[in-house]
Amino acid sequence: MVELNAAVALLGRFPALTGVDLRIEAGETVLLQGPNGAGKTTLLRLCAGLLAPESGTVTVLGHDLAAGPERRAVRRRVALLGHSTGLYEDLTVAENVRFWARAAGLDAEPSVERVVGALQRLGLDDGLLDLPVHRLSAGQRRRTSLAALVVRRPELWLLDEPHAGLDQAGRNVVDELIGDAVAAGGTVVVSSHELERVRLLSPRVVTLAGGTVHRDTSS
Amino acid sequence: MSRFLADARLVAAKDLRIEARSRVVLNQVAPFALLVLVLFGFALDADQRTLRAFAPGLFWVAVLLCALLAIQRSVSVEQADGALTGLRLSGMSPAALFIGKASAVFVQLVVLEVLLTAGIIVLYGSEVAQPLLVVATGLLAAVAVACTGTLYGALASGLGVRETLLPILLLPVLAPVLIGATRAFDDALGSAAVDGWAWLGLLAVFAVVATAGGALAYGALVEE
Numbered sequence: 001m002v003e004l005n006a007a008v009a010l011l012g013r014f015p016a017l018t019g020v021d022l023r024i025e026a027g028e029t030v031l032l033q034g035p036n037g038a039g040k041t042t043l044l045r046l047c048a049g050l051l052a053p054e055s056g057t058v059t060v061l062g063h064d065l066a067a068g069p070e071r072r073a074v075r076r077r078v079a080l081l082g083h084s085t086g087l088y089e090d091l092t093v094a095e096n097v098r099f100w101a102r103a104a105g106l107d108a109e110p111s112v113e114r115v116v117g118a119l120q121r122l123g124l125d126d127g128l129l130d131l132p133v134h135r136l137s138a139g140q141r142r143r144t145s146l147a148a149l150v151v152r153r154p155e156l157w158l159l160d161e162p163h164a165g166l167d168q169a170g171r172n173v174v175d176e177l178i179g180d181a182v183a184a185g186g187t188v189v190v191s192s193h194e195l196e197r198v199r200l201l202s203p204r205v206v207t208l209a210g211g212t213v214h215r216d217t218s219s
Numbered sequence: 220m221s222r223f224l225a226d227a228r229l230v231a232a233k234d235l236r237i238e239a240r241s242r243v244v245l246n247q248v249a250p251f252a253l254l255v256l257v258l259f260g261f262a263l264d265a266d267q268r269t270l271r272a273f274a275p276g277l278f279w280v281a282v283l284l285c286a287l288l289a290i291q292r293s294v295s296v297e298q299a300d301g302a303l304t305g306l307r308l309s310g311m312s313p314a315a316l317f318i319g320k321a322s323a324v325f326v327q328l329v330v331l332e333v334l335l336t337a338g339i340i341v342l343y344g345s346e347v348a349q350p351l352l353v354v355a356t357g358l359l360a361a362v363a364v365a366c367t368g369t370l371y372g373a374l375a376s377g378l379g380v381r382e383t384l385l386p387i388l389l390l391p392v393l394a395p396v397l398i399g400a401t402r403a404f405d406d407a408l409g410s411a412a413v414d415g416w417a418w419l420g421l422l423a424v425f426a427v428v429a430t431a432g433g434a435l436a437y438g439a440l441v442e443e
Binding site for chain 1: 225226230233236237240241262264296298300301302304305306307308310311312426438442
């Protein structure tokens with residue numbers, strides 16, 4: 001599913017990952033932890049095909065991410081929840097969710113039912129459907145961003161601090177979402193500082209430090 | 220190919236929908252365009268004969284100034300909350316993204332050109348002697364400006380100083396469009412005895428090169 005061998009990635013001219021060896025099997029849930037600057041976000045962006053490895057190999061869903069076309073091909077099969085929501089302020093919640101689903105390669109416009117289902121799954125009232133995003137709270141934006149990923153049904157979930165900015169109910173919903181993704185055969189990699197919460201979801205914890213794997217509980 | 224066109228259409232429709240909701244071009248750029256025409260009138264002492272003679276050049280300078288605003292808006296929409304990263308993550312072809320973004324700017328420019336044409340007729344007393352040449356020039360120049368602007372907007376945003384750098388980067392590159400479109404309008408509005416259709420050829424070449432070059436180069440700019 002995901003395999004990195006001596007993977008090095010740069011942020012500008014600085015090495016953010018200095019030689020990562022990691023293998024994640026299909027259906028696994030993996031928690032990434034480590035101090036700020038350890039390389040967690042860079043690792044997720046690398047696996048999403050947003051960065052090219054400077055050296056070493058990165059294979060995700062059978063795609064060797066050294067090549068640009070392979071990186072573009074893998075992007076349609078993964079979902080990355082980053083620090084920003086990627087939502088358009090002047091579009092409604094439903095328009096945003098539909099746009100991102102279509103952009104990710106869904107051939108047909110997602111049905112209203114599917115959009116509503118995704119929003120409900122994230123604990124959002126379907127009364128928000130026609131509300132422009134600029135009228136949402138930060139937590140509602142975060143959930144809408146997640147709903148846009150849910151509609152796509154990705155094979156690999158890469159979640160960077162998914163609980164950030166959410167209230168207790170929202171955090172529980174994210175936990176349930178991760179459980180659902182795994183139950184549906186998906187693979188989930190979560191970067192989080194909320195160790196106790198995420199440990200309940202994942203027996204495997206990978207600790208990054210200084211841009212490399214410091215500890216992996218599976219080995 | 221159908222995926223390419225579907226993606227380009229999706230992006231263009233999204234940008235136009237955002238414009239329809241926010242009305243930035245309609246409520247801010249369009250009044251600015253008319254204001255520029257009025258200020259040119261003040262600067263030239265409101266002499267209609269002088270204004271008619273200079274109308275083609277003033278028209279295209281106003282179009283370029285408005286294009287800067289429309290292009291900056293097109294770039295900022297993708298920068299606001301990481302949407303550009305989302306577009307990259309979508310796996311969409313960068314060329315399709317480029318065509319989609321440029322198409323939306325093109326539509327907005329055409330609307331502004333219609334408004335400005337009405338403006339020079341009303342304010343400067345210009346007369347359209349060759350409507351077909353006016354339309355052809357307007358469309359080709361809009362393609363050239365939209366494609367070049369979309370490409371340079373991505374370049375400037377990558378350098379992180381888009382608001383200040385974009386005009387400095389873009390306006391010199393668009394000088395041939397300004398010259399060609401002004402000469403073509405000189406003929407179309409009967410302001411000067413030139414062969415406007417020959418200048419239209421220059422605009423057509425520029426538009427083709429800007430479209431093809433932009434589609435090829437855009438990927439490298441948004442990936443970095």
